Ligand SMILES: Nc1ncnc2c1ncn2[C@@H]1O[C@H](COP(=O)(O)OP(=O)(O)OP(=O)(O)O)[C@@H](O)[C@H]1O
């Protein structure tokens with residue numbers, strides 16, 4: 254053991270109670286840091302994985318990111334061309350030639366694609382109206398790109414193929430309208446068509462906006478109801494690697510022109526909210542460690558004051574200012590490191606307790622466990638921050654100790 | 668005889684609104700194997716002179732040589748190293764580290780110097796303490812010893828790195844007459860049998876008479892410097 258370390262340990266052991274208190278401070282800081290961070294990060298991950306699972310990884314819609322260039326501007330780039338009041342050609346809304354585009358997309362590695370035609374319709378039953386978003390899908394293809402199949406609690410997606418007049422709605426909506434499996438209801442489309450459709454399935458995603466506001470029908474039926482034959486207005490894509498979505502979306506958009514939105518882009522607002530939330534959380538938990546480091550500053554300052562005679566004699570013996578500083582930096586480091594270690598154990602314990610709690614959040618149906626992130630990075634971060642702030646707290650008293658002049662002390666004594 | 672310490676016109680002024688001159692134009696030379704006592708009235712500047720000669724303080728003007736090397740212009744680190752290798756201090760108060768055992772206290776300077784390994788340090792410290800009659804107390808803490816015993820531990824610590832010169836500031840100032848005589852005899856023996864050089868500030872005429880030479884300081888100035896019995 255190095256000499257300075259030995260002196261440091263001796264100092265700490267001679268003030269057991271104070272040492273213990275500052276250890277406790279660091280321990281609690283680290284433990285809370287871990288508990289809060291694991292909870293926040295866990296819920297963030299849970300949130301993102303829900304997002305990835307429930308939303309398509311990439312959605313291609315029938316819009317363009319930038320308005321199409323005018324032919325004149327294309328012909329004379331950089332020229333002072335301005336033709337005002339050019340009205341775009343009226344067009345049937347939807348993705349043009351979606352089948353060929355899908356063929357190209359489907360050949361990309363690790364990519365599955367399905368067409369959707371969605372639009373608002375009104376469901377009517379027993380005098381009650383509900384506006385819902387109708388998704389026209391091809392059941393076999395939808396299975397590959399969405400987890401809707403897993404969310405179906407009665408009937409199945411395939412029933413749609415068997416019964417072109419079938420419709421699948423959320424269980425929550427069914428409950429609201431007092432409908433059950435096999436019931437008929439009336440569907441009115443924005444182009445004025447009215448059909449009677451039969452409930453062939455019920456789904457439950459746990460997200461009430463979806464469970465009360467969406468419905469699935471056959472793509473062909475949707476095309477008729479919305480009077481858009483042979484069109485789809487969305488291509489939804491699922492990837493083997495969800496995190497490749499941004500790159501794949503860019504590639505697709507470059508090729509086919511239509512706006513291709515990755516899930517990351519679609520939830521950019523949420524991502525920035527998550528970021529802000531993380532910043533707030535880390536500031537708060539770090540504050541605990543900063544408070545703990547005041548405790549360390551306190552004990553080390555006290556030791557420096559108390560040990561001025563020792564410092565004087567050590568210096569007169571031939572210890573340098575650096576040796577003396579090192580003694581007190583060691584003290585901070587020891588408290589930081591030991592506090593971190595015990596903090597990690599307590600933190601893991603807290604995380605296990607949190608993990609075992611379950612509750613029913615509003616907007617979700619059914620109880621869930623608190624999602625806990627178990628990653629090592631946050632543990633390292635807590636320990637690094639705790640040790641660094643402990644050493645930082647030790648630095649100032651240590652510097653002061655290094656500057657003690659033996660003659661000043663000796664004169665005071667003699 | 669070889670000169671181990673030499674001061675030439677050393678002056679130390681404490682700066683301030685009213686500057687205080689602690690040591691004025693002091694010149695002296697100490698040879699190897701001498702036992703020199705520094706005497707003088709209280710406040711005359713004896714301790715201040717000792718701090719300068721022990722490289723604990725820097726002179727405002729004048730030069731100091733130690734073991735042939737001019738030391739008044741060296742930086743702090745170098746000076747700390749010289750103190751570690753060549754000087755040993757004994758003060759009126761023992762200044763032992765309270766949390767360390769007697770043995771550990773004596774081993775501290777050796778550990779800092781790092782020339783001996785742990786076992787050798789332990790052995791040397793134990794031998795030094797044994798020579799000073801403390802063989803039975805090496806595991807004790809300083810507060811379990813009498814004043815005289817503590818002062819002997821401090822002497823053992825000063826001897827730890829086999830220094831060229833031992834500088835003592837009223838080493839018997841806090842002791843009764845028996846303990847004083849004991850410490851005096853130890854220092855005297857170090858000089859006359861161990862070929863050490865001792866420079867000791869004292870108020871005790873008996874102590875001063877035990878040495879080879881007495882330097883009298885008055886008002887920061889070397890007033891007389893005479894060999895005993897001469
Ligand atoms: N920090 C200081 N500020 C002002 N004057 C000081 C300071 N330190 C010491 N002095 C003065 O310097 C002079 C020399 O002090 P020093 O301690 O060297 O005397 P001394 O001979 O060792 O005295 P004593 O025998 O009492 O130990 C004294 O007059 C003292 O009052």
Ligand SMILES: [Mg+2]
Pocket residue numbers: 667713714715836
């Ligand atoms: Mg004095």
